[in-house]
Amino acid sequence: MRTARTRLRLAGALATVLVAAGVATGPAAQAGQAPPTLAELAQRHGRYFGSATDNPELTDEPYTALLGSEFGQITPGNGMKWYATEPQQGVFDFTQGDEIVNLARAHRQKVRGHTLVWHSQLPDWLTSRDWTAAELRAVLKKHIQTEVRHYRGKVFAWDVVNEAFNEDGTYRETVFYKTLGPGYIADALRWAHQADPRVKLYLNDYNIEAIGPKSDAYYQLAKELKAKGVPLHGIGFQAHLALQYGYPDTLEDNLRRFSRLGLDTSLTEVDVRMQLPATEEKLAQQAEWYRELTEACLAVRRCVGITIWDYTDKYSWIPAFFPGEGAALPWDEQLRPKPAYYAIREALS
Template sequence: MPKTRLRLAGALAAALVAAGLATGPAAQAQEHRPTLADLAQRHGRYFGSATDNPELTDSAYTKILGSEFDMITPGNGMKWYATEPRQGVFDWTDGDRIVNLARRHHQRVRAHTLVWHSQLPDWLSSKEWTAGELRAVLKKHITTEVRHYRGKVYSWDVVNEAFNEDGSYRETIWYKTLGPGYIADALRWAHQADPHARLYLNDYNIEAVGPKSDAYHRLAEELKARGVPLDGIGLQAHLALQYGYPATLEDNLRRFSRLGLDTALTEVDVRMQLPATDEKLAEQAAWYADLTEACLAVRRCVGVTIWDYTDKYSWIPAFFPGEGAALPWDERLTPKPAYSALLEALRQRTVT
């Protein structure tokens, strides 16, 4: 791992300044400091955040969202249950609102997600489909949604979480009914609907080299060999302090690059067992810096997106009881040591 811990004392002090808890020349200088997006752009990268529609009524939240980041991912508003709640009846309300918000702030959008086994509407998940029926449903959904956002989004997470931890295919409605070919079909249909959008496969626990990331490497190699339109691999990077840092992250990014693919860290958070302590927050800060440095070290790693930027709207506590404090801003929208560690990593790393 990079030696980011040597810089943590400075990061802790800078966090106090960024939070407005210090005064004097250093604090005044912070008023004109570059943002995460500003610093990432110097490396030819982006730095983004997920967001979701309920929090868009929080003006303090949207002020930071609109100023600190240059890439936005809709957390839920483009998923199937939101966009096609009834078969053949499409609703773009939530997705459009986030796209329009991003446009007002001169931000791009990573669109998420077209094909997933979760958060499907009942009409889809509760029915037994023939292969022909389900293939037609999938093609129509992808084609209709991608065409609606054609020219408005930077990329799509086309297929999300297709593999199990051991590298076998996840037994989803798509795999069980259509077989593994649904992935290539989904990519082709998305490309036909918007030839300029970057197309990704996206998953968690593929940050390190291992069975699950090996499966994606094999699949990507096969898809590329067959001429299937695939532009990148999204590594979600939902990390937890108690499970250890993925030390082979940079090597893993490089091997996907060698296939001619972009990579991105797409859903980053670093959770911990509560309560948070200064020691845990310092370790978290080091992890955020380390994963950012790994991306900056690999030319085809195009950017980092955190999975919403503040603990106030984090998904973690609801899904991992007793865990949380996963993001660079706390529940009061105050920057934590992780935020300053990110700034420092983006400042210090040699541009590649």
């Protein structure tokens, strides 16, 4: 029985590879129909499958063609962050975010807003002076509400607060935490909800895929926020993984425990990096991880979608931040699909 299942799985994988390569494998192919995209396959499960992108890449036509056709959702990598949207106090500039929203709308793709409150990529005017609690509260509220109102009806979800905890589950000592205390998180969610009552509001972080001190801190916080009636709708698991650190085996259980709190979850910034050079063996292991991530999300009803952190190694953030590492995404630098792409297709099929 196991052997038969394995044969079927291999046959399915081979058919997927052949279809993607343009080889006829059945009546649909003979009729000249294109194989379904990742977006279409995910939609059959009631999920989305998306990619991040960034404004400098949008002049690359082969890249944008694939971005517009393969994915059902887009996240702006940088264009909605504070340094881009409020470069001077009280002076807002939504040019970069608008460009990506318009691109997504032209391809009927959903947009995830990213990110309203984060300790990184803040403008100098915010980080170069000391604030009283009253001053910073006013600044924070104005920033959140101005941006959320601008994108009201154009994004389906917001990463409201990004990376609020340290690895050990203590609060990260950000300018917001040090000046306002932990209550800034509840305030940020309330202010965002006032500005757009329909948008889904998330907390988002990395290294929370497995059950452990950091994800436990989010679990406790989420329970407290829900008990107080704070508008929190989901938790974003960034899922920046690395082969050398091992796969988060408790991912599915972790997704499930948040769903039992009445929260959606999503995998928001997925990539699986490796120490270079990439070998056939590492690419096969990477493919298996992408398959397992996808299957974990499909197994939990309230895991609503998966977003890879850009889709091609050509535009990956990894090499600049982790020297000697890379090859983290399902398409290579020439926009050719890698084993990871076929593993995702197989999981979604």
